Amino acid sequence: MHLLLTLILLTLPTGLYAALSYPEPRLLTTDIYVVEAPYGGPIASDASIVVTDRDVIVIDAHYTPEAGAALVSAVARLTDKPLRYLIHTHYHKDHMGGNGAFGPDVTVVSHVNSYQLILDLPRRDGRLPDMGVDGKFFLHRNQNSLECYTYGGAHTATDVYIWQPERRVLWVGDTAFLRSLGYMADGYPDSWLEALDHLLEFPAEYIVSGHGPVMSYDDLKEYRDYFAWFLNAVKERIQRGESLAQIKHTLRLPPEYQGWVFSGFLWEGNIERFYKLLAK
Numbered sequence: 001m002h003l004l005l006t007l008i009l010l011t012l013p014t015g016l017y018a019a020l021s022y023p024e025p026r027l028l029t030t031d032i033y034v035v036e037a038p039y040g041g042p043i044a045s046d047a048s049i050v051v052t053d054r055d056v057i058v059i060d061a062h063y064t065p066e067a068g069a070a071l072v073s074a075v076a077r078l079t080d081k082p083l084r085y086l087i088h089t090h091y092h093k094d095h096m097g098g099n100g101a102f103g104p105d106v107t108v109v110s111h112v113n114s115y116q117l118i119l120d121l122p123r124r125d126g127r128l129p130d131m132g133v134d135g136k137f138f139l140h141r142n143q144n145s146l147e148c149y150t151y152g153g154a155h156t157a158t159d160v161y162i163w164q165p166e167r168r169v170l171w172v173g174d175t176a177f178l179r180s181l182g183y184m185a186d187g188y189p190d191s192w193l194e195a196l197d198h199l200l201e202f203p204a205e206y207i208v209s210g211h212g213p214v215m216s217y218d219d220l221k222e223y224r225d226y227f228a229w230f231l232n233a234v235k236e237r238i239q240r241g242e243s244l245a246q247i248k249h250t251l252r253l254p255p256e257y258q259g260w261v262f263s264g265f266l267w268e269g270n271i272e273r274f275y276k277l278l279a280k
């Protein structure tokens, strides 16, 4: 029996040993698909596939080269149209580690700050962005045009927001989540709140976050309220003269946010970052 099993395994292509369990892209609205990744693991972040009248634009590339390759294969199963653009919502590796799976015909678009920040990372694999965005960047198509915007630092110094006006889909990267605290340790407190207010100006029906489920407009408002509460709570304590240790000891999540994702392990790092930038 063991010999038979060994023989079967030896005849399988090697890629199957580490087969990735890749979620089926979900049709969100006309010709726009979302891959909702499980938290953690090799896929790690959500990606989107936007099929236009002439080509395909992908938003975010997952964490590992294998996950990036699974995304490229998923595009090829959905459509014969050529994959032409990959847009990063920001430079964090869980969103761009799969870059290397995208061929030379794909232009990789990121915030203008991403290139140097990626070069400075201690470990880098895959490919660097081809184009830097600062301000606005529009991809005009007969169907599913995309508008890219930057508003200054929020989750990172490299956040790019993407808007599809006819389908009213907004991509917000890791600047907002569905009932999750978010990772703020690379973030910018005041301009993050300003970015959330900019994002609420879009009449969005679907809001695709960098992690977790797709959100509604009201979910984005809820995240904005949580963020404003957190920012003001840290600021008030700094103004009262509390030390970082005191704030960590006294600041607690109000009951309405206690069941949110990552309320355990991201909490202290978020306080540390905001204290560092605000206590001056």
Ligand SMILES: [Zn+2]
Residues within 6 Å of the ligand: 090, 092, 155, 174, 183, 210
């Ligand atoms: Zn991130």
